[in-house]
Amino acid sequence: MEKINAYAKINLTLSVTGKRADGYHDLESVMHAVDVFDTVYVEKADNICVECDTPIPENNTAYRAAKAYFENFEGGAHIKIEKGIPSEAGMGGASADAAAVLRALQKIYGAYSEDELFLIGKSVGADVPFCMLGGCATARGIGEILTPVKGQEMNLLIVKGSRGVSTPLLFSKIKLPLECADTQGMVKALEQGDVKGVSKKLYNALEKEAQAIVPEIAEYKKRLIECGALGAQMTGSGSAVFGIFESLKKAQEAQKEFQDVEFARVCRTICN
Numbered sequence: 434m435e436k437i438n439a440y441a442k443i444n445l446t447l448s449v450t451g452k453r454a455d456g457y458h459d460l461e462s463v464m465h466a467v468d469v470f471d472t473v474y475v476e477k478a479d480n481i482c483v484e485c486d487t488p489i490p491e492n493n494t495a496y497r498a499a500k501a502y503f504e505n506f507e508g509g510a511h512i513k514i515e516k517g518i519p520s521e522a523g524m525g526g527a528s529a530d531a532a533a534v535l536r537a538l539q540k541i542y543g544a545y546s547e548d549e550l551f552l553i554g555k556s557v558g559a560d561v562p563f564c565m566l567g568g569c570a571t572a573r574g575i576g577e578i579l580t581p582v583k584g585q586e587m588n589l590l591i592v593k594g595s596r597g598v599s600t601p602l603l604f605s606k607i608k609l610p611l612e613c614a615d616t617q618g619m620v621k622a623l624e625q626g627d628v629k630g631v632s633k634k635l636y637n638a639l640e641k642e643a644q645a646i647v648p649e650i651a652e653y654k655k656r657l658i659e660c661g662a663l664g665a666q667m668t669g670s671g672s673a674v675f676g677i678f679e680s681l682k683k684a685q686e687a688q689k690e691f692q693d694v695e696f697a698r699v700c701r702t703i704c705n
């Protein structure tokens with residue numbers, strides 16, 4: 434049996450640069466892996482079976498990843514997921530699970546090259562390739578065109594209330610053009626190890642519309658700043674909000690002020 438930690442991600446920047454003919458939106462983002470994770474167990478089986486300790490769709494990403502892996506040869510997998518990443522949070526939990534399943538199956542079966550494995554990941558979901566890559570990267574296209582970036586170790590507090598944001602609903606409400614983030618400025622701050630500079634460059638073009646759906650997003654962002662965060666922002670399509678702190682201790686002190694929130698986790702970014 435293979436056991437893999439499926440790490441979440443945050444979006445330090447997120448811009449929507451246009452709408453595609455296929456209905457999807459072109460994005461530009463700087464994403465960073467964080468040490469909040471689901472635990473995924475995979476072992477050989479006669480068919481594909483997915484178990485999870487919280488409700489997930491029948492046609493979930495872990496199942497689709499396994500199905501895509503076995504498209505060209507016979508095989509099966511028993512997959513068990515222990516959730517640690519909240520759902521509808523913008524933290525890539527479902528994509529992380531799919532990436533972990535593909536990594537585990539590759540260890541068990543070894544059927545593909547690395548490039549082929551990434552193509553399978555892309556076919557499952559736009560964020561799956563990043564979750565397979567990990568670390569820090571710029572993401573373009575629908576999120577699948579990746580350029581690795583020097584990551585930066587940062588102390589975070591991530592909070593999320595009981596309400597999530599539906600990604601399809603959110604994208605149906607946005608109106609282009611939207612202001613874009615300073616992606617190159619963010620990359621430069623990361624490469625220089627300038628945490629304060631990173632905090633100043635945070636930007637998510639989806640945040641305003643998401644706040645109209647889940648007003649708590651704006652409240653949590655304000656509270657994180659009041660608790661000493663250098664910067665705070667919603668990640669992905671929401672509804673989780675993260676704050677960057679100067680030290681782990683300051684993040685832990687701020688966490689005490691969010692006992693009324695369903696999810697409040699102190700964590701750190703992961704650098705490759």
